[in-house]
Amino acid sequence: MPELPEVETTRRKIEPLLLGRIIERISHDAPHKYRNTHLAEGKRVSGLSRRGKYLLLQLTDSEAAEGLPHDLELIVHLGMTGGFRLQAGQHTRVTLTTDAGTLHFDDPRRFGKMAVVATGDYGGMPTLAAMGPEPLSDDFGEAEFVRLARECGAVKPWLLSQKPVSGVGNIYADESLWLAQIHPAQTKLTAAEAKKLYAAIREVMGAAVEAGGSSLGEGVGNYRQHDGEGGWFQVQHHAYGKAGQPCDRCGTPLEKIVLGQRGTHFCPQCQRVRRA
């Protein structure tokens, strides 16, 4: 499952191919998954940004004067297996033709989605509409995070809700909680725990974005399709996917539980539930 660092890497890879280009055609055969994409045709891509795990392409009229507000956005969610390629393949779902070339959206498991909306109109996408601050931006403030964390339910599902902070998915939630030595089911963090978790999220997400960025030289054509969760970058994981292996901090075998319907990895020694 692509998480924030993978989506950010995708953004950086497709930006040089799309920025400033005019979208001539977006073809697919699933209008319920790729909604209103015809509205993007004839528009110029004036920016590529990201919120959490959503890619946002800002679209302006190709004839519009500079400085006018962007009027539409093409929102892309990669789902479980979505990615862009230069060559069409067996799993190509959407083909995007610009005045400079063609980009194919491959998605073997078909969980990816696209939609063209009026800029900022995320009413049909509650997760995007309620999304918290970007973890590596100045908007992600420690004091506010601590305030929210002191009232939180089970901390891992709370992180995965995207409300306290955007873009933290299953892998990086497990890694951040391991680093902060907090049990994934802990509720109502103390201020000290919340501060440790805040620092851990910034460290884990920063390292992952950097690792993704270091592979940018490959070019979009060589963009490696992952198979299922994990396996995108050679990032050293300490918890995720390591059930039964010794904890890198204390040597105790790591455990795997299901929490909020998600596989959850933690150290039973370093990450104990604190009774309230």
Ligand SMILES: [Zn+2]
């Ligand atoms: Zn441990």
